[in-house]
Amino acid sequence: xxxxxxxxxxxxxxxxxxxxxxxxxxxxxxxxxxxxxxxxxxxxxxxxxxxxxxxxxxxxxxxxxxxxxxxxxxxxxxxxxxxxxxxxxxxxxxxxxxxxxxxxxxxxxxxxxxxxxxxxxxxxxxxxxxxxxxxxxxxxxxxxxxxxxxxxxxxxxxxxxxxxxxxxxxxxxxxxxxxxxxxxxxxxxxxxxxxxxxxxxxxxxxxxxxxxxxxxxxxxxxxxxxxxxxxxxxxxxxxxxxxxxxxxxxxxxxxxxxxxxxxxxxxxxxxxxxxxxxxxxxxxxxxxxxxxxxxxxxxxxxxxxxxxxxxxxxxxxxxxxxxxxxxxxxxxxxxxxxxxxxxxxxxxxxxxxx
Amino acid sequence: xxxxxxxxxxxxxxxxxxxxxxxxxxxxxxxxxxxxxxxxxxxxxxxxxxxxxxxxxxxxxxxxxxxxxxxxxxxxxxxxxxxxxxxxxxxxxxxxxxxxxxxxxxxxxxxxxxxxxxxxxxxxxxxxxxxxxxxxxxxxxxxxxxxxxxxxxxxxxxxxxxxxxxxxxxxxxxxxxxxxxxxxxxxxxxxxxxxxxxxxxxxxxxxxxxxxxxxxxxxxxxxxxxxxxxxxxxxxxxxxxxxxxxxxxxx
Numbered sequence: 001x002x003x004x005x006x007x008x009x010x011x012x013x014x015x016x017x018x019x020x021x022x023x024x025x026x027x028x029x030x031x032x033x034x035x036x037x038x039x040x041x042x043x044x045x046x047x048x049x050x051x052x053x054x055x056x057x058x059x060x061x062x063x064x065x066x067x068x069x070x071x072x073x074x075x076x077x078x079x080x081x082x083x084x085x086x087x088x089x090x091x092x093x094x095x096x097x098x099x100x101x102x103x104x105x106x107x108x109x110x111x112x113x114x115x116x117x118x119x120x121x122x123x124x125x126x127x128x129x130x131x132x133x134x135x136x137x138x139x140x141x142x143x144x145x146x147x148x149x150x151x152x153x154x155x156x157x158x159x160x161x162x163x164x165x166x167x168x169x170x171x172x173x174x175x176x177x178x179x180x181x182x183x184x185x186x187x188x189x190x191x192x193x194x195x196x197x198x199x200x201x202x203x204x205x206x207x208x209x210x211x212x213x214x215x216x217x218x219x220x221x222x223x224x225x226x227x228x229x230x231x232x233x234x235x236x237x238x239x240x241x242x243x244x245x246x247x248x249x250x251x252x253x254x255x256x257x258x259x260x261x262x263x264x265x266x267x268x269x270x271x272x273x274x275x276x277x278x279x280x281x282x283x284x285x286x287x288x289x290x291x292x293x294x295x296x297x298x299x300x301x302x303x304x305x306x307x308x309x310x311x312x313x314x315x316x317x318x319x320x321x322x323x324x325x326x327x328x329x330x331x332x333x334x335x336x337x338x339x340x341x342x343x344x345x346x347x348x349x350x351x352x353x354x
Numbered sequence: 355x356x357x358x359x360x361x362x363x364x365x366x367x368x369x370x371x372x373x374x375x376x377x378x379x380x381x382x383x384x385x386x387x388x389x390x391x392x393x394x395x396x397x398x399x400x401x402x403x404x405x406x407x408x409x410x411x412x413x414x415x416x417x418x419x420x421x422x423x424x425x426x427x428x429x430x431x432x433x434x435x436x437x438x439x440x441x442x443x444x445x446x447x448x449x450x451x452x453x454x455x456x457x458x459x460x461x462x463x464x465x466x467x468x469x470x471x472x473x474x475x476x477x478x479x480x481x482x483x484x485x486x487x488x489x490x491x492x493x494x495x496x497x498x499x500x501x502x503x504x505x506x507x508x509x510x511x512x513x514x515x516x517x518x519x520x521x522x523x524x525x526x527x528x529x530x531x532x533x534x535x536x537x538x539x540x541x542x543x544x545x546x547x548x549x550x551x552x553x554x555x556x557x558x559x560x561x562x563x564x565x566x567x568x569x570x571x572x573x574x575x576x577x578x579x580x581x582x583x584x585x586x587x588x589x590x591x592x593x594x595x596x597x598x599x600x601x602x603x604x605x
Contacts, residue, residue: 018586056396063395
């Protein structure tokens, strides 16, 4: 046995020190890429550097097992098994969105508390959690969590906060915004007119908040289709305008059939309230609804003198008044001038959302 | 230098001639292609699965190739070809470094083959490959080089079977050691854990497969220090191997 070479050992030590420095540099770069301390500090059992691939394979197995659930009803035991599997998958891949969102919905009926925890883990560990995490969290907290013995108010507050967070991300679809509105106005009861009034107040509050706080992503600016149509408040008010319209149709139908004078008066008061909601939204410019029947709130097109829905006279627009006055012709100009008499047409007008 | 290149070429050629290597390479690419069929079964994650599969297959191919390092020196000592080489004016350091260079070259080539073939398969299915994919593959190849160096070092202490197991243990420990400081988050144990994770091979420094699979583009800022880490660590292991081989009596 010869003596160990001093030069080799010195080279080894120097290289080891350099490797430590390089490794520290890699760690710093990684923390900048991930920028999520919860993900950086997670403690889990690594799987030979193939964590993400093994998470994929486990997910495929889990999807097959989910399909084998008889009648779509998951027992608490099966729910706990699925929850453990989802926990393991998301340990291996902390950004596995499908495992969080789809998995949580699957187990929510059997083990709602674990479903909520899974979604909260997803929110904490993902670099950019999408609106789906928050929406599903809100949904599970609203619908399933009370069944697990969690106080109702706590569940609803959690749900409301989650829906709001989803809407603040800015890229969520309309049903998420409506879920937020329904949840925020759930105290209004079951009377549709009272609900509508509460929803109107909510939309106005969202509209006001979005202009009072510049950092709030609820403000999406304007676009060519109308004021505020790119914002949560704009989209919700457009929906509210449609809701007012359908509600006014229902009330008119009931009014027509009602024989009791007191009830007719009550319906008329409701109709007045619904029309006020519609007018208020329109006045604020939140809904793109310039041409609607004052009676039933139905939209009408250019050159229409009577509402096609209720038959009431409406204020016609979009026709050449010169041609109409001179020889009773109804001409609808397509450009800036009437193509029959050459009279300059009125300013371009917009129609209500049908 | 010419002797070193000759040893490296000889090692490279001998392992590259083994048909099992090509079977592993082909199987890897087939597995990556098959991942594309998992669209329905994975609830719409086929593209991600192909990418994750490709990176995992690169790692497996790198590991399998690097394991050959554990067999090289014991085999030469057993067949006594080492005696023939060492009877010529070739230093023991050259033998060790030459072996490592040959096996490292093969590791890099095999990982590159799987990476490129998988990228072609992914591109033919989806028309795009994730940004950072090739950088992640380069880091996998670097990990294989470190494993090859570890294999050569272990083969000087153990017989070939034990050295093979040892390489796998280094691979497993290297991928788990980064969690150690987090498990022992407080007290003196934490400092010890940090020290251990610095001295043992820490393959977390070379593992960006998860991030690339989740759409994070990694560039030179990660690639350069990552490759530097692998180079330095492999150098350290090789220097120890050279020191051990030089001090060893060969009969």
